[in-house]
Amino acid sequence: MKLGITDHVDCAHYLPGHPKCGQMHGHTYRVELIIEGHAQGGMIVDFAELKTITRKVLAQYDHRNWNDFLEFPSVENICQLLHAQLKERIAFPFVVRVFEGHGKWAEM
Numbered sequence: 001m002k003l004g005i006t007d008h009v010d011c012a013h014y015l016p017g018h019p020k021c022g023q024m025h026g027h028t029y030r031v032e033l034i035i036e037g038h039a040q041g042g043m044i045v046d047f048a049e050l051k052t053i054t055r056k057v058l059a060q061y062d063h064r065n066w067n068d069f070l071e072f073p074s075v076e077n078i079c080q081l082l083h084a085q086l087k088e089r090i091a092f093p094f095v096v097r098v099f100e101g102h103g104k105w106a107e108m
């Protein structure tokens, strides 16, 4: 069974050398975390636990510039960074999907 939460983070970024995205601008990034596990006793894990973990990871970046953390902060690289940090904190198999604005996303 799968269980998921959605959270958001607002960040600035620019993509060095990119014709359109080379100028500093901002996005609201929607972050979806989906874990997989068995619902023992009716629950895989408490939503509150997933929310707390995700918020802690995202709080490091909220209202910050991704370029302070990544050389090339594409949505792919942001997704990879968040996946690595969530992996340290989540015992279940999971995927993380990061939306950059509307209709554009990366998943790992």
Ligand SMILES: [Zn+2]
Residues within 6 Å of the ligand: 013, 021, 025, 026, 027, 100
């Ligand atoms: Zn952008």
